[in-house]
Amino acid sequence: MKAKIGDISVAVMFVAIVLIIILPVPSGVLDILLALNISLAVVILLNVVYSKEPLQLSVFPSLLLFTTLYRLALNIKSTTLILAQGEAGEVIRGFGNFVAQGNLVVGAIIFLIITIVQFLVITKGTERVSEVAARFTLDAMPGKQMAIDADLNAGLITEAEAKERRKKIQRESDFYGAMDGATKFVKGDAIAGLIITIINVVGGIIIGVIMRNEEIGEALQNYAILTIGDGLVSQVPALLISVATGLIVTKSTSDEGISNDLRRQIVYNPKVFFIAAGFCILLSIPLATLPFLALAALFIIVGLQLKKQSVEVEKQEEIQIEKNEVEEIRKPENVVNLLQVDPIELEFGYGIIPLADVNQGGDLLDRVVMIRRQLALELGMIVPIIRLRDNIQLNPNEYVIKIKGVEVAGGELMLDHYLAMSPGFVEEEIEGIKTTEPAFGLPAVWITEAQRDKAEMLGYTVVDPPSIIATHLTEVIKAHAHELTGRQEVQTIIDKVKENYPAIVEELVPKVMTIGEIQKVIANLLKEGVSVRDIVTILETLADYAPITHDTDMLTEYVRQALGRAISKKFIRDKKSTVITLDPKLEQMIMDSVQKTEHGSYINLEPSVINKILNNLSKQVQKLVQLGQQPIVLASPFVRLYFRRLSEQSIPGLVVLSYNELDPSIEIQSIGTVSI
Structure with missing residues (x-):
């Protein structure tokens, strides 16, 4: 309600200014409006002086337009009174007599000096500073955005703080862009004031001599004094506003006012x-x-x-330092902060520090930002903050990746070398230091920069050390995506969905499913590399089937069927594909052996039978690997989940799909069957 009243009052003020120009205004009312004009200019100037940063007065460009329009309206009305009646109120005549001291020449010179100072010195300088500030602010935006992303990934700020900083950068850009244009109002106002003064003098002499039969000297004395008074009444507040404009665009951000800055710095x-x-x-x-x-x-x-x-x-200061030291000694250790475990950590030896140091040309921080964006697009997951730390206990060129405080992967680099990997069809081997690519475990060779062009010509895939770390980190996060996506991340995703699809969220949470149950379904999908970016489809499917069953494993299968087209596209890139199928007898055996309990369901088969199944599966998988194709096992919808669990211990990463997940347009050819 208050906001509506405020908007209406602003509109009324602008309409009132236009009415001042049109409607007749008595000289007494004009005196009040002129006094308000001067007072308003003083208030604006003082607000600028006591502000700590320009954005505290982000409304200043609009305010500049308002005051300029108001001042011009008063100029027009005072001109009307001077030419029509030869009188414009006590304020204008008082300014003319007091400042000019009864001398027409003195008054004219003072008016010209004020106008020149405002136009050539303050307004001209303000216009240039605004233009440069706007240009520099826009040019600096990408760098500031990257700095915010780097601080966010380094854990120095939170998501909320990063969002607030980005908003502030946008506001700064808008403010200085608006000020660049708004300073033209001040410049135009100064020119208009000078022109109006000339018109008043010439028009006053013509009216006095021709229409009122006054002597030229008498007309000049009367109208010139009024005109100079009118000009001074307009130019004084205009000068104050010009000073405020120059002050706000030259003002640097400070935690204190300008008076404290002057005291501390001068x-x-x-x-x-x-x-x-x-x-x-x-x-x-x-x-x-x-x-x-x-x-x-x-x-x-x-x-x-x-x-x-x-x-x-x-x-x-010495006394305070001693007090702080004593208090620090007496203060019991706060162990709560020590309990915090970072979701993802990248630790490296001192030799790798240049890769993460922006001042030394390192771009590892930027790569970490891109990893989070890439995985958000690829898997639809929110990657937690990735902590980058140096560790003197590691070898100089060694790095390790930790998930929830536990080391899960690592590697060692040669910073002055490149890693060359053969895609499988390279005939000529290149000389170098043989090693293993850390992300996928492929055979590779460390080569010098001089050998890089030759290796690429031979068909090798050549990568630099930062790319090795980034790739390894990406694959580790993918492999542990189900561990890194907890209830809080799922709650954040659902809150975002609720902004555009409130109906589905309100129907599902918490009436039908809890956040924890939804999190288990999403974790099951991520564990098998299925993207959860289409969260709306996932929630729609859960809303359909959750009333029937609360078994998160079965709900996961229903969701997979709903995401069938995306799953098929991810694992089967061509229109034709060769797969491994399961013998119907084996599928029936698995179905009969499923035991359901309060804590979930599992397969109850004898170890010897499991070994036979896995040995047969390994033979079939080996056939596809020899053909250079990705092994894919096709099973019935009910059996898929249990066979996936059966195989993941011996063949991790094996893709197991159900018939209901396949795109109908894909042609499937079975290259082998897993049987008992």
Whole structure:
């Protein structure tokens, strides 16, 4: 309600300004409006002086338009009164007589000086500063955004703080862009004031001589004094607004006001005032003695006072440091912070530090940002903050990757070399240091930079050390995606969905399923490399089947069927594919052996039977591997989950799909059958 009233009042003020131009205004009312104009300019200037940063007055460009329009409206109305009645109220006549001191020439010169100062000095400088500030602010936006992302990935700030900083950067860009255009109002106002003054003088003389039969001198004296008074009444607040405009665009961000900044940055060093006092004493000999000696005495007093204050400040700082040390010793250790375990950590030896140091040309932080974005697009998961730390206990070129505080992977680099990997069809081997690619365990060779072009010509895949770490980190996160996606991450995803699809979320959570149950389904999908980016389809499917069963494993199968097209596209890239199928007797045996309990379901088969199944499966998988194809096992919908669990211990990463997940357009050919 208050916001609506405020919007209406702003609209009313702009309409009132237009009405001032159109409707007749008595000289008494004009006096009040002119006094308000001057007071408003003083209030704006003081607000600028006491603001700590320009964005505290982000409304300033709009305010500049309002005050300029208001001042021009008063100029038009005062011109009407001067030319029509030869009188424009007490304020204008008072300004003309007081400032001009009864002398027409003095008044005209003062008016011209104020106009020139405003137009050529303040307005011109403000316009240039606004233009440069707008350009620099826009050019600096990408760098500031990257710095925010780097701080976010390093854990220095939270997601909320990063969002607030990005919003502030956008506001700065909008503010300085608006100020670049708004300064044209001030420049145009100064020109318009000068033109209006000339029109008033010429028009007043013509009206006085021709229409009122006055002498030229009398008309000039009367109308010129009023015109100069009118110009001064307009130019004084315009000068204040111009100063405020220049001050706000030259103002740097500060935690305190400009007065405190001046005191801390100008009036802080006693040596400066002692030297200035000596300079004044030297000047007092050939020039005016008394003024310079008085200033020298003042500077000496200020310098002595500052020196005394600096000594007291140093003593206070020493006392405070001692108190802090004593309190730190007495304070019991806060072990709560030590209980925090980072979801993902990348630790490296001191030799790898240049890869993460932006000042040394390292781009590892930028790569970490891209990893989070890539996995958000590829898997639909929210990757937690990735901590980058140096560890002196590691070898100089060694790195390790930890998931929830436990080391899960690692490797060792040669920073001045490149890693060359053969895709399988390279005929000529390249000389180098043989090694194993850490992410996929493929045979590779460390080569020098001079060999890079030759290796690429031979068909090798050549990567640099930062790419090796980034690739390894990406694969580790993919492999542990189900562990890294907890209830809080799922809650964040659901909250985002609720903004656009409130109906599905309100129907499902918490009436039908809890966040924990949804998290288990999403974790099951991520564990098998299925993207959960289409979260709306997942929630729709859960809303359909959750009333029937609360078994998260069965719900996962229903969701997989709903995501069948995406799953087929991910694992079967061509229209034709060769797969391994299961013997119907084996499928029936698995179905008969399923035991359901309160804690879930499992297969109850004898170890010897399991060994036969896995041995037969290994033979069939080997056939596909020899053909250079990805092994895919096809099973019935009910059996798929249990056969996947049966095989994951001996053949991790094996893709097991159900018939219901296949895209109807894909042609399937069985290359073998797993039987007992």
